[in-house]
Amino acid sequence: MTIASNTPMTRKEWIQVLARADCRDLEAACRQIAPLPPYRFIRRPETGMVMVRARAGGVGRPFNMGEATLTRCSLQLDGGPSGTAYILGRNPRHAELAALVDALLQDPSRGAELMASVIAPLVSKLRSQRQSQAQKTAATKVEFFTMARGE
Amino acid sequence: MIVTAAENVLPGFNEPTIDAQRVFRSVLEAMAHPGRILTVPADRVTAPAGLSPAAAAVGLTLLDNETMVWTDLPAASPALAWLRFHCGCPFSADPGQAAFGLIAAPDAGLDLDRFFPGTDEAPEAAATLFVEVDTLQAGKGLRLSGPGIDGLQTLQVRGLPEDFWPVRQRICRSHPLGLDILLVCGDLLAGLPRTTIVNG
Numbered sequence: 001m002t003i004a005s006n007t008p009m010t011r012k013e014w015i016q017v018l019a020r021a022d023c024r025d026l027e028a029a030c031r032q033i034a035p036l037p038p039y040r041f042i043r044r045p046e047t048g049m050v051m052v053r054a055r056a057g058g059v060g061r062p063f064n065m066g067e068a069t070l071t072r073c074s075l076q077l078d079g080g081p082s083g084t085a086y087i088l089g090r091n092p093r094h095a096e097l098a099a100l101v102d103a104l105l106q107d108p109s110r111g112a113e114l115m116a117s118v119i120a121p122l123v124s125k126l127r128s129q130r131q132s133q134a135q136k137t138a139a140t141k142v143e144f145f146t147m148a149r150g151e
Numbered sequence: 152m153i154v155t156a157a158e159n160v161l162p163g164f165n166e167p168t169i170d171a172q173r174v175f176r177s178v179l180e181a182m183a184h185p186g187r188i189l190t191v192p193a194d195r196v197t198a199p200a201g202l203s204p205a206a207a208a209v210g211l212t213l214l215d216n217e218t219m220v221w222t223d224l225p226a227a228s229p230a231l232a233w234l235r236f237h238c239g240c241p242f243s244a245d246p247g248q249a250a251f252g253l254i255a256a257p258d259a260g261l262d263l264d265r266f267f268p269g270t271d272e273a274p275e276a277a278a279t280l281f282v283e284v285d286t287l288q289a290g291k292g293l294r295l296s297g298p299g300i301d302g303l304q305t306l307q308v309r310g311l312p313e314d315f316w317p318v319r320q321r322i323c324r325s326h327p328l329g330l331d332i333l334l335v336c337g338d339l340l341a342g343l344p345r346t347t348i349v350n351g
Contacts, residue, residue, distance in 0.1 A: 042162050043237070074160075074236075082160075 014105055014119055018098035019087045021122040026097045029118040039100060042074040042082060045092030071095040081106035161197045161229075163211050163237040170195040174212040181333060181342030186295040186304035188287060189340045201230035201255055205335040206281055213279075214238035214251060221249035221266075221278075223256055230255070252280040257311050263318045266330055274327035277345070285310030287336035297347040306341060308334060316349055323347075 009017075018026065030036060047069060054065040068088060073095035076082040083103025085095045101118060105111045164170035173192045181189050191205040198207035201224055214220060216239040224231045234240060234253075243249050246265040254261060269277030292307035293316075322345075323329035329345025343349070 040162065042160050044167070046167070 009115065009119065011102070011106070014115075015085065015098075015102055017119055017122050017126065018101055019085060020126055021098075022125075023091050023094035023097070025122060025125060026094065026101070029121070030097055030101070032117060033104070033114065036100065037080075037104070038078045039075045039103065040078070042076055043072065045071055045073040045095040047071045047090045047092070073099040075099050075103060077103050077107070160233055160236045161199050163196065163233075164208075165195045167211075170208075171212045174208045177340060178209060178212065178333065178342070181340050182331070182344050183299055183342075184304075185297065185299050185342050185344055185347040186293075186306040187341065188289055188306075191335075191338050191340050194338075199228075199230045199233040201228050202233075203283055203335050204338045205340050206253065206255070206283055207233075208338075209281055209333060209335065209340065210234055210253065211237055214240040216240060218250045219243045219248050220251045220253060221246040222253040223261075224253065246278070249278055250276075252278055254280060254282045257282055257284070257315065259312045259314075261312055261315070263315070263322060263330060268322055268325070268328040268330060271328070274329075277328065277330060279331045279333065281333050281335055282311070284308050284334050284336050287334055287339045287341055294350045295343075295347050296350075299344070300347070310336075316351055319343075320349060 048071075049067045050070045052065045052068050053062050055062050069090055070086055070088060071090055071092055071094070072084070072086045073092070074082060074084045075096070081103050083099040083101070083106070085098035085102060087095050087098060101114065105114055105119070170192065173195075177189045177191050181187065191208045194204075196204060196208045196211060198204045202210070207230075214234065218238075218240050220234070220240045220242050221244075222231065222234075222242065231242070235242075240251075246252060246262075247267050249266065252266055263280075266278040266280065267276065269275065286307065286309040288307045290305060290307050292305060295304040295306060296302070319330065319332070326345070331345055332343040334341045334343060
């Protein structure tokens with residue numbers, strides 16, 4: 001995940017952040033912005049499977065890598081924008097909160113404030129998680145080299 | 152899963168599993184008793200403009216990403232976006248490719264011959280049509296007979312083009328090939344399987 005820090009975040013980027021964030025962090029963030037505005041479901045959280053496709057080396061022919069469990073949700077704020085979430089796994093509450101925050105972020109009157117109070121902490125947490133994972137991985141790296149080639 | 156934008160789409164069923172099962176049950180009833188008028192539990196669905204509650208409920212129940220649909224709904228209609236969002240069904244411009252036909256405004260342009268009547272090896276592959284009509288009530292009008300009807304069933308239907316019944320009868324004469332039809336009006340539903348003989 002690459003998120004440019006200077007330009008304002010696009011909807012695609014914040015949807016990505018909300019989907020990857022820990023549900024508990026999202027829950028805590030939503031408690032801060034309480035009371036939550038009323039909303040109705042367009043599609044209640046539901047779990048299904050998606051086929052994940054990939055390309056060998058990122059450039060080869062696409063192939064089906066495997067199926068992943070996914071939960072999706074769409075909702076609409078009363079008289080306002082609608083939000084959608086697709087998250088990996090089977091946590092309906094996560095999908096609901098992610099869709100709700102997605103809808104709230106599209107509301108011009110509170111988008112900027114939420115961006116600072118909800119999204120920014122999630123981004124920095126995801127960054128530090130990624131960094132510590134990269135460090136742990138780097139520590140186990142093994143360098144292979146050849147002393148002499150038997151020719 | 153097909154990803155479709157949720158902007159301005161109305162909700163589907165309140166309880167997708169239970170509501171779909173209840174509607175499916177009424178579709179079974181309708182097909183088992185041709186011409187009997189049933190009330191679809193359509194209060195559980197918010198039908199978009201252009202679709203009756205019965206058509207919306209039956210659509211949510213029977214259509215999914217594996218059923219090709221042909222419809223006369225305009226391409227930009229909210230009803231089409233709604234079906235695409237909730238059912239994820241693909242639409243075909245060719246009625247002959249469609250497993251289901253959704254006919255929201257049956258008029259003289261409706262050509263039943265273009266729908267697929269199945270083959271002798273696979274008569275079950277024939278198209279099923281949902282047809283919106285202006286009125287649907289019991290009483291003098293059409294006289295129906297055939298499997299599922301004890302003697303005679305009468306049905307009053309308004310809002311179909313003149314050649315609808317003769318063309319249907321001709322298509323359904325090549326049994327086991329034919330078209331299965333569900334007539335919908337408001338929250339009412341009547342089944343018309345290919346085996347039913349209709350006399351005006």
